[in-house]
Amino acid sequence: MSAVVDTHDHGHDHDDHGHGHHGPYSGLMRWVTTTNHKDIGTMYLWFAGFMFFVGGVMALLIRLELFHPGLQFLNPDFYNQLVTSHGLIMIFGAIMPAFVGFANWQIPMMIGAPDMAFARLNNWSFWLLPFAATLLIMAYFMPGGAPGTGWTLYSPLTVQQGIGMDFTIFAVHILGMSSILGSINIITTILNMRAPGMTMMRLPLFVWTWLITAYLLVAAMPVLAGAVTMTLTDRHFGTTFFNAAGGGDPVLYQHIFWFFGHPEVYIIALPAFGVISQVIPAFSRKPLFGYASMVYAVAAIAILSFIVWAHHMYTVGMPVTGQLFFMYATTLIAVPTGVKVFNWVATMWKGSLTFETPMLWACGFLFMFTLGGFTGLVLSLVPIDIQLHDTYYVVAHFHYVMVAGAMFGAFAGIYFWLPKWTGKMYNETLGQWHFWLTLIFFNMIFFVQHFLGMAGMPRRIPDYPLMFQTWNEISSLGALGFALTQFIFLYNLFTTLKSGAPAAQKQWEGADSLDWTHLPTPAPYHTFETPPVLK
């Protein structure tokens, strides 16, 4: 990418722009009316960060109740509501918006586009989110409270809940609409707005993973919308899709839900793969090993993700043939995932490695996500899964993938791109403390949950037998430490924004995408209004 010629910054007068102002409006209206991809990306990230703390407080309350056996602080109903909201908020309110934020900031800058394809739609996609989040929270103040069904919103519980359930259904509709519109925007931007010479196989891998993620979203989110719409009509309009009293079938809900739900797992994981695929080469000072195989592996994972859904429901009484099919299909996903892990390691092999904060998060991702992948393989096997189904082993497994996978990926991305976005350098020491303490406390929370699960502790229950106490105490103390550690990040973030040292144009020696090579730091409000020419 060194053979790229910069045609930006060759002074052009203001009349070149299709609009009269050069910078943003000032004040609040800037954020309400903005169509700038950087502003919208920033809003997505702040929103995700806020929801990360809201969902985190819920997790802390859950761990507080689980610190000792018996019921000390929460009644079981409220506990169930917290478990449900924690899941929904972390998935739809924190992780997904965080990566859409990265996409908004980075995709136009990485492909040499002036903005997203549909700038106004982009604004709307974001502003749907706060309303959806408000609905989710409002459910707590309705008679009967928020739904206590678990984030999967399984029937028949969903048919029996109070009006809070309807708030949640509408929230899911709005979240889904936001995701679908955002995805269409991302696909169109990547396919139609690339700078001349930016061929598909030259796209940075982050852009590739988001392209495929966006396709997954367009295909999977509407199915979830359908499932919750069926729930809604079962509740209020006399249909009986899932209501057994009228000949419906609750297991049908599970099949439809997980047809969305498994692709959703990769919707969360793939953008993190993309961030890691940018960070590891930059700090290894080597190009990504096996670029083409990385692209094909992501595509293979995406396709396979649509034919493995029933591994979430081995215990519903499906025929053995079905169990075998889904077991083999699921274990097959280990192959492209293994290709990716191999390529990341091979990228580091004989590289000139340094371990600044983004690289630490990437390495943490590599270790911990792979561990979560292995426990996933364990769970993919029918005879073992029947033992471990709905135990804390499953909870441990998916937190290794969601937290140590997606969230570590998001932190890697934040530390990696913050200098480019703000022009200011974060405090490296605090960043490293944030990483190491998060890593330690993360394992303190979740590693012990493998033991609890194998010993038979069921998930989603606020009480447990005495023999599980020690591991639960360790896990709860870990959660407290994890939460406190995140304030190191907040402190570092705010002091960086206020008084960080200036960052260089190419802050990371090995970074080679257009944003680092072609744009000044901080990235100007408008970039690539004239596309760069790539040879």
Add this chain to the structure above:
Amino acid sequence: MNVAQHKLEVRRNNSRLFIRLALVAVGMFGFGYLLVPFYYQICAAWNVNALGQVDEKPVNTQVDTSRTITVEFDSNAHGQLPWRFKPLVNHIEVHPGQLTTVEYEVVNERPVAITAQAVASYGPQLAGEYFKKIECFCFTQQTLAPGETRRMPVTFVVDPKLPKDVNSIALSYTFFEVAGRGGKG
């Protein structure tokens, strides 16, 4: 092509792609609903989830008086277990399908409480499949106080499906001491 034309062209391409992708999204919403009849067909084809179906055909549960089976009773205490254990009758004649109760007597000869578990075995071995115990002291562990004597029942039915060539069944119980339990049954 000048810049304005190019911009228009990009905008047109974008709108076209938007419409296509939106159609995919709408189509997938419909696909969710299509899954409903799809799953009903799958379940019908594979015969799963057939809730209305009776699990087993009705069978004749009448006593088959055309056959008489001799049931012989045997009893053992395993190893050093100091229990005297014997059936009150040595053998009995029954018709298949006939509900029958017999009693065993067990005496703990030690001045300490002991817990033991009885395990049944059959001769011929295949008869076990047709020998249905409804009540049995072997269903639970038994704890005997020092010197206690206890009578314990076995209620059983011989399944009329017992193969024709089997005319006699030996039922043998062996008591195994449950080590370490002492009298704390």
